[in-house]
Amino acid sequence: MWRIVFSKISALGGKWRNLETEYEAKVMGKQRQEPRWEQCVSIVQSVVGIGLSNLYINRYFNNDNKQMV
Known part of the structure; x- marks a missing residue:
């Protein structure tokens, strides 16, 4: 279930995309939002x-x- 939700976060508003960017920075070291x-x-x-x-x-x-x- 988490994978489905996570795959659709980028389609949501800026607040959600910012949360995704924070998560990816901590987990994967990604530095910028696409x-x-x-x-x-x-x-x-x-x-x-x-x-x-x-x-x-x-x-x-x-x-x-x-x-x-």
Whole structure:
């Protein structure tokens, strides 16, 4: 249960994110809080990363390169 709660703390307000940063500083030695935009990009990447990769490959790679890989 704790892992589920802890994984969602960054989606909460600043007070909760500050508590997370304090915890990570004490437990893991992490010195700074990740900027909000990096957190958002990380969440999007984890949810739709493969789908976005597929769109990128289909748009920017030609068939010869796909066959070679």
